[in-house]
Amino acid sequence: MRASMILFLCLPITAGAQTAPSAAEIAAYDGLHAAAQSGDVSTIRALLTKGAAPDARDPAGRTPAHVAAFASHDAALRALAAAGADMNALEDDRYDVLTIAAVADDPEMVSLALELGNRPDLITSVYDGTALIAAAHLGHHDVVRRLIAGGAPLDHVNNLGWTALIEAVILGDGGPDHVQTVRYLVEAGADVTIPDRDGVTPLQHAKSRQYQKMVDIIAAAVN
Template sequence: MMRIILSVFLLFVAPWAHAQTPPSTADVAGYRGLHLAAHEGDADAIRRLSASGADVDARDRAGRTPAHVAAFASNEAALRALAEAGADVNALENRAYDVLTIAAVADDPDLVSLAMELGNRPDRITSVYDGTALIAAAHLGHHEAVRRLIAGGAPLDHVNNLGWTALMEAVVLGDGGQDHVATVRVLVEAGADTEIPDRDGVTPLQHAEARGYDEIAAIIRAALGR
């Protein structure tokens, strides 16, 4: 019964990390000024425009600032130039994502590190699920991003409004493959609480065992001393 309920639930929930909406072709065609420079990675234009008074936190129709656009395009030099010009790297766009969570979902560890270096807080609550960049990365099995977020001080045991931690998401929304195994290992070795259950009282270990994720279950059992 638990498998059936979980399968139905995941049908609606699993796509959440992909709910981010990068600029469309139409959006880009309409960009001017800092948004266009951010998309194209033109750091010199960003410096010139910001020096002339352009609003570094201007929003497009989806609430994306130039910093969000730079993150979606993985343009590190543009993001750095925007931050140096005073852009708010912690800003949330209309879907409540910040630069750091965009980088985590894109599996761009270098951008993850840069965002934190520029002041994007790893404890920022993002998405309609009140999660964090760490939860988003763990869900997708982006273990190097997870490692860097933890090193940057991301809260290991934040519980989102689904009642799940990063560890729980790595198990429940993961596929049990090597990327999620590595993600669970990073989280557990960093000290993530392996006993925080979901709202039904089911622990990460119980979920792993029920889904036949033997390697993940073994990692959690070892942490529990079993």
């Protein structure tokens, strides 16, 4: 068995390592964190006007912007950003707003985060990945499309030795969502020749899994 496959079998789901606020944490929130969780824009603005710190941290290192992202409150995120909240802040698990939205398959928040200055090339998670790698892993193809349009790096290699394209193949199920993800990446110019640490290319991975639609897309780019 290849070393990369052994590593894969020993890993948790890489993009699923985010930890949203628990019920107990939410119950303990006050101030901006509570307002962000509930999407209460009026209270957010009032608290900020009174001098509340837009980048205050909860015990897990989440800012109100992180909380708004987990709760999918676009207007709350916009209000926080308007007051100077750091859109590129990382919480304790090293996730930013953009990657939180990407994993949640929240395309509108992904676009909003990019609009508000969240960098698409930010290195996130313990795997030194990106929002694009996380979205590709999960087959969130609309998110992938928006991240590509927003300038996300196509060929970043995380500390597992995997690109977004490799993750879409080896961590995907070969179904239509992951096929469309592969199509968007390849059409955008992702380098289909970058192999994993064992020298196995995305095309070879797709062939070994008998993901014929992926094989066709990637092979056309190789040729």
